[in-house]
Amino acid sequence: MKKELVIIGGGPAGLAAAIAAKENGVNEILILERDHELGGILNQCIHNGFGLHTFQEELTGPEYAARFIEKAERLGIEYKLNTMALSITKDRKVTAVSAKEGMFEIEADALILSMGCRERPRGALQIPGYRPAGIYSAGTAQKLVNIEGYMPGREVVILGSGDIGLIMARRMALEGAKVKVVAELMPYSGGLKRNIVQCLSDFDIPLRLNTTVVDIAGKERVEGVTLASVDEKGRPIAGTEEYIPCDTLLLSVGLIPENELSKGIGVALNHVTKGPVVNERMETSVEGVYACGNVLHVHDLVDFVSEEAACAGRYAAEYLAEKRSGISEREVSRIPVIAGYGVRYTVPSSVSVDRMEELLTVRFRVKDVRRNCFISVYADNKRLVHIKRPVMAPGEMEKVMLKKKELQAYKTADSVTVKIEEAED
Amino acid sequence: MTDVIVIGAGVCGTAVARELSKYKLSVMVLEKEEDVCVQTSKANSGIVHAGYDARPGTLMAELNVKGNRMMEELAQKLDIPFVRNGSLVISFEKTASELERLYEQGIRNGVEGMKILTGDEARAMEPNLSKEVKAALFAPTAGIVCPFELNYAFAENAAVNGVEFRFDTEVKNITKTGNGLELDTNQGVYRAGYVVNAAGVYADVLHNMVSGQKIRITPRKGEYMLLDRGVGGFVSHVIFQEPSKYGKGVLVTPTTHGNILLGPTACDIENREGTNTTAEGLSEVREKALRSLPGLPLDQVITSFAGLRAHEDGHEFIIGEAPDVKGFIDCAGIESPGLTSAPAIGLYVADLIAALAGPERNPQFIDTRTGILDPKKLSVKERNRLIRVKPEYGNIVCRCEMVSEGEIMDAIHRPVGARTLDGVKRRTRAGMGRCQSGFCSPKTMEILSREWKLAQSEIRKSGKASGIITGIVKEDRKEDSE
Numbered sequence: 001m002k003k004e005l006v007i008i009g010g011g012p013a014g015l016a017a018a019i020a021a022k023e024n025g026v027n028e029i030l031i032l033e034r035d036h037e038l039g040g041i042l043n044q045c046i047h048n049g050f051g052l053h054t055f056q057e058e059l060t061g062p063e064y065a066a067r068f069i070e071k072a073e074r075l076g077i078e079y080k081l082n083t084m085a086l087s088i089t090k091d092r093k094v095t096a097v098s099a100k101e102g103m104f105e106i107e108a109d110a111l112i113l114s115m116g117c118r119e120r121p122r123g124a125l126q127i128p129g130y131r132p133a134g135i136y137s138a139g140t141a142q143k144l145v146n147i148e149g150y151m152p153g154r155e156v157v158i159l160g161s162g163d164i165g166l167i168m169a170r171r172m173a174l175e176g177a178k179v180k181v182v183a184e185l186m187p188y189s190g191g192l193k194r195n196i197v198q199c200l201s202d203f204d205i206p207l208r209l210n211t212t213v214v215d216i217a218g219k220e221r222v223e224g225v226t227l228a229s230v231d232e233k234g235r236p237i238a239g240t241e242e243y244i245p246c247d248t249l250l251l252s253v254g255l256i257p258e259n260e261l262s263k264g265i266g267v268a269l270n271h272v273t274k275g276p277v278v279n280e281r282m283e284t285s286v287e288g289v290y291a292c293g294n295v296l297h298v299h300d301l302v303d304f305v306s307e308e309a310a311c312a313g314r315y316a317a318e319y320l321a322e323k324r325s326g327i328s329e330r331e332v333s334r335i336p337v338i339a340g341y342g343v344r345y346t347v348p349s350s351v352s353v354d355r356m357e358e359l360l361t362v363r364f365r366v367k368d369v370r371r372n373c374f375i376s377v378y379a380d381n382k383r384l385v386h387i388k389r390p391v392m393a394p395g396e397m398e399k400v401m402l403k404k405k406e407l408q409a410y411k412t413a414d415s416v417t418v419k420i421e422e423a424e425d
Numbered sequence: 426m427t428d429v430i431v432i433g434a435g436v437c438g439t440a441v442a443r444e445l446s447k448y449k450l451s452v453m454v455l456e457k458e459e460d461v462c463v464q465t466s467k468a469n470s471g472i473v474h475a476g477y478d479a480r481p482g483t484l485m486a487e488l489n490v491k492g493n494r495m496m497e498e499l500a501q502k503l504d505i506p507f508v509r510n511g512s513l514v515i516s517f518e519k520t521a522s523e524l525e526r527l528y529e530q531g532i533r534n535g536v537e538g539m540k541i542l543t544g545d546e547a548r549a550m551e552p553n554l555s556k557e558v559k560a561a562l563f564a565p566t567a568g569i570v571c572p573f574e575l576n577y578a579f580a581e582n583a584a585v586n587g588v589e590f591r592f593d594t595e596v597k598n599i600t601k602t603g604n605g606l607e608l609d610t611n612q613g614v615y616r617a618g619y620v621v622n623a624a625g626v627y628a629d630v631l632h633n634m635v636s637g638q639k640i641r642i643t644p645r646k647g648e649y650m651l652l653d654r655g656v657g658g659f660v661s662h663v664i665f666q667e668p669s670k671y672g673k674g675v676l677v678t679p680t681t682h683g684n685i686l687l688g689p690t691a692c693d694i695e696n697r698e699g700t701n702t703t704a705e706g707l708s709e710v711r712e713k714a715l716r717s718l719p720g721l722p723l724d725q726v727i728t729s730f731a732g733l734r735a736h737e738d739g740h741e742f743i744i745g746e747a748p749d750v751k752g753f754i755d756c757a758g759i760e761s762p763g764l765t766s767a768p769a770i771g772l773y774v775a776d777l778i779a780a781l782a783g784p785e786r787n788p789q790f791i792d793t794r795t796g797i798l799d800p801k802k803l804s805v806k807e808r809n810r811l812i813r814v815k816p817e818y819g820n821i822v823c824r825c826e827m828v829s830e831g832e833i834m835d836a837i838h839r840p841v842g843a844r845t846l847d848g849v850k851r852r853t854r855a856g857m858g859r860c861q862s863g864f865c866s867p868k869t870m871e872i873l874s875r876e877w878k879l880a881q882s883e884i885r886k887s888g889k890a891s892g893i894i895t896g897i898v899k900e901d902r903k904e905d906s907e
Contacts, residue, residue, distance in 0.1 A: 034824065084821040099816035099830075102809035121861035123728030126650070130701045131730060133886035133893050137863045148867055150881060150894040175898055219698055220888035236704070247895065260825075263655070 004028040004320050006094050006108035008085050008261060011040020012302050013114035013293020013309040015068040020313030021112075022075045026320055030106065031072075031079035032096055038072070038079060039065030040116055041139065042302065044146045047167055049194070053303035064302060088265045090286060109323060110288045110316045113262055113276065114309060117294040119164075120254040127159075129216030129225075138164040138252040145171055153248025157225050158182040159213050161189035161196070162395075163300060165252020170199035172250075179203070180244055183211040183227050185234055188369045190254075190395045192300055212236060213249065222247050255298045265289060272345040273297040279334060280351045280360050282312035283319070290316050297347050297363070300397050304363070308347075333411070340378070340419030342367050344394070353404065353411045360402040364418055366392045374421040375400050379410035388423070427453045429778060430608060430617035432596055432631060434458075435466035436572065436764055437756050438623035439579035440771030446586035447775065448784040453617070454580075454588060455610065457595035460848045461841060462576035463887060465625040466764070467851065468649070468700065468732025470689065471572045471680055472663055474762040475512060475564035477531030477539065484742045486534045489762040492769035493566055499768050503578035504796035505571060506681035512567030512663035513547055513554075515717060521560040523667045528562055538565040553659055553718050567663055571681045572764055573851040574796065577841070579771070582794040584840035586787065591615075592844075593889070596624075599635040605752055606635070619752045619778050626697045626735045628743075628757035636747040640757060644697050644733040647689025648706035650714075653725040653859050657683035664717050675713040677721070682854065687714040687721075689732065702731045727859050734760035742766070744773060746781070754778065797835045797853060801827060822872070823865040825858025833869060837876045844877065846870065847887035866893070 005026050007014045010033030018029050037043060042050070045061025052058060055067070072079070083098040092108040119137035136144070136152050142164060144150045154177050158165045161184040169179045182200060187209050189196050200207050208227065214236050215226035229240040257275040259267070268277045268285035275296040276284040284291050292312035293305045334350040346364045362377075370392040377385035377400055384406050392398060400418060407416075429445055431438045434456035445452045458464065473496050479486035500507035516524050524541055531539050540563045547561035548554045584590060591612065598609040605618040622631045629642040652659075657679060666674020677687050690706045707729055714721055737743055737758025747753045756774055759766070778784075800808050800818050811831075812819035818831030836843045836852040843849045846856065849869055856862030856869065870884045870893060885891040 034821065082820060084824065084827070086827065097808075097812075097819050097821065099812065099819035102812040102819055103805050118860045119863050121727065121859075121863055123651070123861050124726060126702075126707050126726060126729050128702045128704045128707060128729075132888075133891040137860075140863045140866060143867055144894060145898060148871075148881075149898045151896045151898055152893070153895050214704065216701075219700070220886075220890035221892065260655070 001104060001106045003030045003106055004109045005030070005112065005316055006092075006106055007031045007112045007114060008088075008094070009033065009040065009114040009116055009295070010038040010079055011114060011116050011293065012042055012065065012068065012305045013116070013295070014040070014112065015065070015072055016306040016309035017112045017114060017290075017292055017313035017316070018077045019068065019071050019075060020310040021317045022077055024314050024317030026317045029077050031077065032083045032085050032094070033079055033081050034084045036082055038069045038081070044139075044143050045167070046146050047171070050302050053301065054306055068306070085261060088261050090266050092288060110320050111290065112312055112316055113267075113284070113289065113291040113295050114293045115258045115261060115295045117255040117257045117298055119251070120256055122251055125251075125253055127213050127216060130219050132216070132218045132221050134218070134222030134247050135216065135249045135251070138162070138168045138250045141168055141250050142171065145175060151175060151177065153177065153222075155180065155246040156248045156250060157213070157244055157246045158250045158252060160184065160252035160254070161191050161207060162252040162254065163191040163195050165250060166191045166195040166199040168250055168252070169205050170203055173203045173205065179205045180246055181205070181227070182207045183213060184209050185212045185230060186210070188393055188395070192396060193393075214241060216249065222249055225249055255294065257295045257298065259295060262291070262295070267291070270345060270349065272339075273347070278348050280348045280356045281315040282308070282348070283315065288319060297345065300395065304397065308363070335410075335413050336415050337362060338415045338417045339364065340417040342370065342373070342420030343418050346418050351402065351407070351416060353407045356402070356404050356407070358404050360404070361399050362402060362418060363397055363399045365394055365397055366420060367394065369393045370420055372423045374423065376419055376421045377402065378417045378419070379407065379413040380415065382410065386421070392420070426605065426616045426618065427451045428617065428782065428784070429453070429619040429621060430455060430615055431621040431623055433623035433625055434461040434580060434590065435464060435623060435625055436462070436576045436579065436767040437759050437770050438621065439576055439583055440767045441621050441623060441756065441774045442588045443579045443583040443586070444771040444775030445778065446583050446588050447787055447790045448779060449787050450782070450784045452583070452588045453615070454583070454590045455594045455596060455608070455615065456590065456592050458888065459592045459844055459885075460887075461580040461590075462573050462851060463847075465733055465735060466572060466576045468647070468730055469572055469761070469764055470649075470676060470678065470686060471569055472512075472676070472678060472765065473507070473509070473568035473570050474765045475531065475539070475567040476534045476536045476762070477527045477562070477564060478762065479534060481530060481533040484744060485762065485766070488742065488766035488769040488773065490535045492762070492766040495768040496568065496570065496765070500570065502792055503582060503794045505574045505578050507568060507570045508681060509566065509568035510662055510679065511563060511565040512665060513542075513551065514562040514665045514667050515547060515554065515558045516560045516667040517557050517669065517716075518667070519559060524560055524562040531564065536564060536566060539563065551660055551662055551664065553720055554664070555717060555719050558717075569663065569678060569681050570764070575764070575767065577852060578794050578796070581840045582791070585794065586790055590841055596631060599631065599753070601635065601750060619754060619782065621754045621756055621774060623756040623759075625759070626733050628735060628755065632747065632755055632757060635753055636750050638747065638749055640743060641738050642758060643693050643736045643738070644695075644699060645736040645760065646692045646694050646699060646706070646731050646733055648702050648710055648729065648731045649686060649688030650707065650710050650726050650729045652685040652687070652722065653727050654683040656722045656725045657685060659685055659722065660718065666713065666717055675710055677714050677717055693736070697733065700731045700733060702729050706731065728861055736760050742770070744770060745777065797832050797839070799832065800829060822868045823855035823858060825860050826854040828853045828855040830872060833872050834876060837873065844873070845885045845887050845891070846873070846893065849873065
């Protein structure tokens with residue numbers, strides 16, 4: 001089988017990328033989705049708050065997904081459900097398997113990676129204790145409650161204040177469970193401020209910062225966990241232990257982009273985001289392979305996933321059009337985009353002034369909570385952007401816009417650096 | 426009345442049961458848990474030791490070397506992952522006296538092909554070894570085996586040959602009768618001519634119920650960490666540390682499924698169910714493993730666990746008829762190299778009972794077993810043929826280990842099949858990967874519930890009280906408001 005564009009994953013990123021590619025002239029598109037329906041993790045996110053940026057209204061996850069699914073259907077975009085991509089080669093041959101079609105191969109002219117992410121499990125944290133039933137990653141619990149209709153427990157402690165953990169604190173409380181505490185290792189929450197207010201404060205669920213789980217009791221089912229305060233390096237402080245009886249421990253301790261297929265292709269990965277390194281066109285280090293959504297870097301808001309994925313779809317379409325008209329990959333000089341002081345990473349990590357559009361969105365996260373600071377962008381030593389922000393937190397993705405006309409003068413710069421600067425007196 | 430009752434469905438109990446099924450004997454295995462391979466056998470290093478560790482002249486030394494030699498043929502017959510990848514005992518000392526002692530001991534125990542290497546020679550074999558390594562003892566006959574698979578293979582093959590398994594059956598008391606032994610269990614009374622005590626960390630409890638010559642088993646905890654398959658190429662041999670002023674070392678080894686395993690610690694405890702990990706234990710594993718391999722990618726840990734070795738005071742296998750109890754055969758104190766020795770222990774115990782009972786050979790004995798079919802090992806053509814016949818083999822349930830629904834159904838329906846999430850995991854690897862069952866557990870629960878015709882609320886992880894869910898969503902609330 002041959003396709004112009006194969007998209008791995010039919011969640012919000014894959015759908016938005018497919019739609020944009022179709023609207024930009026790609027005819028043969030195929031989405032491979034491992035689940036039995038399109039929409040990805042949105043299908044289990046039955047709470048509202050999705051789409052404020054995209055549609056200026058508050059939708060539930062399934063509603064938000066439905067808008068994209070309907071559009072993809074309307075545009076006649078082909079997809080295969082219950083289909084697992086097993087491997088991908090550097091020359092974009094995808095091997096997949098499904099119960100219906102068995103194993104098959106697709107040769108793609110271009111590829112978009114949109115496999116999403118997975119939750120960091122208990123084992124990765126090396127929390128000591130027993131390994132009983134009753135320990136779930138928050139997303140697994142969300143699936144059990146919202147999709148399967150099962151209660152994973154009645155007395156709950158949540159470790160990690162990532163958004164899924166916060167959402168599940170509220171969800172479990174609404175279903176009659178007692179959520180005793182949300183413990184967070186860091187001195188700040190990893191989730192969106194609005195979720196802390198709406199999911200914890202409104203339900204009188206305490207959030208304990210600088211706190212972690214140091215022991216899990218119960219050989220067969222969780223019977224309780226021991227919490228302890230941690231020092232500035234995250235190490236438990238002796239003498240601060242507190243035993244909390246519970247039958248369930250939910251973990252919301254980080255998401256990891258799922259790049260096993262990307263590694264097989266040979267795509268270069270960023271060690272901070274654990275996602276592919278991409279340029280201003282969302283193209284990875286392998287020609288014709290694009291990445292977007294949570295497989296690229298973990299987002300907080302699906303609106304930005306859709307926006308980013310639409311770019312990837314559009315650029316993949318451009319790439320295919322150039323290929324059709326015989327333009328081979330041009331030699332392009334790119335300036336590295338560097339995460340400077342206070343910034344964990346940037347996406348993209350390089351920019352070509354010639355190939356960029358009038359405005360380029362650079363997304364990034366700060367390393368820790370910052371108040372009354374500036375986001376600055378430098379081309380070499382010249383400051384191009386300087387925006388004051390009252391507060392920035394690692395749990396909320398930031399962005400800054402680069403203007404092509406401003407960068408024109410710095411085509412030969414060694415780097416473009418995004419950094420945080422303290423307020424000047 | 427059963428001819429032989431084996432207590433414990435760990436690797437030794439099932440190895441004994443399988444060897445006994447070669448005779449015309451009625452054999453039954455009683456297990457207090459709900460599956461085979463859920464206690465000591467499930468949490469160990471999976472190493473097939475060469476045999477230089479045990480004191481010459483001991484049963485431990487004899488059965489270790491013998492078990493090692495049996496492993497190849499057994500792995501082939503029973504379709505078990507086994508690799509003879511060789512081991513290195515590394516030394517950080519200037520003088521290699523401890524390595525020389527082990528070498529001499531190995532020679533006396535009959536270990537073949539050993540060699541003492543310089544640090545550089547060892548690093549040529551294992552490039553990630555520490556620069557501080559001064560010498561190493563290389564033993565080419567050491568290997569790795571999947572400990573679960575070895576246990577399941579013994580059990581399944583035994584079952585096919587007529588051995589009966591009784592799970593959730595805990596022996597509460599043992600008494601001598603005129604013509605054998607009577608076992609009082611939570612599921613009623615069982616009588617047998619011979620009883621094999623393969624009860625792991627409880628072997629002393631059972632022995633002491635009926636024998637006046639007491640033995641003592643101490644649970645010796647070992648904590649481990651497992652690394653993602655993505656970094657599986659980091660080492661290729663089993664790497665031990667020579668005991669030193671830093672205490673007993675930990676090993677680093679590849680597993681037969683391509684992960685890297687680190688551990689174990691050694692800590693004597695009281696609690697025979699104390700399989701919890703500890704902050705101290707895990708940090709000891711990390712520190713010691715880093716000493717062997719400073720570049721070890723510890724950010725790739727996907728899980729940690731602890732197992733309990735059945736340490737007997739004399740550090741020797743106690744195998745044989747209790748002197749004061751006719752027909753009561755101990756298989757006690759089976760700690761490392763217990764897994765390696767298991768095939769030889771099975772044979773040893775069966776020979777012993779055969780000599781006492783004088784049974785005829787079972788001419789119908791089937792000596793081969795086929796493991797769960799892994800579609801990944803088939804050609805595309807064969808795999809597609811399989812999926813056409815049974816489409817479930819095309820439905821991937823566990824995305825980290827790429828395990829299909831067909832394999833999970835096979836694990837459930839084969840002899841001594843999986844009844845729990847962990848049972849499925851250890852048989853198929855579904856849930857064994859980097860997401861640690863986050864994605865696949867709801868689907869695996871659904872398959873278990875469908876195939877066993879059980880409600881989801883009856884699906885357990887491992888153990889009677891290990892239910893995964895506590896109720897149905899709206900039902901829970903109704904109950905609360907009533």
